[in-house]
Amino acid sequence: MNLALLNNGTRFIILLLLQIIVFSQARIGPLGPYYIDIILFPLAYLLLPFRTPRELQFLLAFGIGLIVDISMQSPGLHAGASVFTIAVRPIILRLLEPRGGYDKLHSPTLQRFKWPWFASFISILSLVHILFYFSMEVFTPLFLGAILIKTLLSWFVSTLFIFLIVIILNPLD
């Protein structure tokens, strides 16, 4: 129990620092207006243990999103996306549910699951977060094309970075 608290707390702090100090500083723009944002902090709330109370999941996702928002001067964008993504997480978990079901004490980490499962879990939910984020950033369906292009580019790069982080740090429960 305390170990889970320690692991998740450390994860929140490390990912926040990485996001704010390193990745939010670099907005990559190879295609003119279609820049890429590297967004990897969702990993922090996506890896919360299955037994975490729903209310706490929402509040933690909102909190970490808001901190990133404040540092990126985009109040509400990441907070909204995080809350939405954590709300969708159970649906994706149910879709990907292994035959034996989940062990309540575990977290959706690479330690507990194989790569195909973990990769689909992370890539689907980071797509949800990034799609929500860019929808709110552009804020009008008139520029649907811009939303989709930005989302796909950022999603591809962000997911790669998330996998890289997971391989390097190997997060536990």
Added chain:
Amino acid sequence: MLQGSKVFSELGNLILFLLLEGISFYLIITYNDAQAKIYHNTINVISGNVSNQASNIRGYFSLKEQNNILLKENAKLKAKLFNLAEKQGAKPEDLDLKVTQNQIFNLVSARVVNNSISLRNNFLSLNKGRKAGITENQGVIGENGIIGITKAVNDNYTTVMSIFNSQTKISARIKDKGYFGSLVWNNNGDVRYMTLNDIPKHVPIKLGDKVETSGYSNLFPSGINLGKIVGKRIPPGSSTYELKVKLYQDMTKIKFAYVVINYETPALDSLYLQTKSL
């Protein structure tokens, strides 16, 4: 087996989710400029039509009173115009109200179709837009003072940032004395008073002194009466007055507004941009 395998296992979670998304949405449309503009424009289109219909119907009930007010105002203006012409020895054709080359200001009249006064940041909607020549950042005045500044415009409607908005700052001066400062609203919910700041404390101020627009902002012509001073104080450590101004205009009752079009704005703006790039 899995706790929370439904999206919302309880009503409380649903409420928490909606609350957090609501806060996020509020933050997005309050603190992000681009999103705020799109939001106000969209709301404008949706509510503009509805409010316009409602206002049309309500309008019938106060037609007579409004007519009288307009007639009086019209008469007052005409009298002023003729007096002025008399003084300067103008010919009758000079009184033609068409836009001439030398005219600086023109007014577009519009009806107020939506008005809020109870929020921290208040907005109004007018039933005229780009088609009538209105653009962003133009002043809006009423019969007895100023109403606000246009914020978002589409073809047929305009959203106006009210003077009762934490972001509004009006350049105003003390009548006959000429000292100018900025008129702001201190969000206390009282729409009868505003605060005039930045007047140096060596200036002799009497209660009852009149406040008018200074004309320094090119949004408003100078000399529009705004209100009179009913309270003065110098905050400790400050070198300027904090003056309480009672407004002549009752914003809770306005039905009509005039948008001020300044033909010199483009020229002034380009000059300002040049200065900035130096």
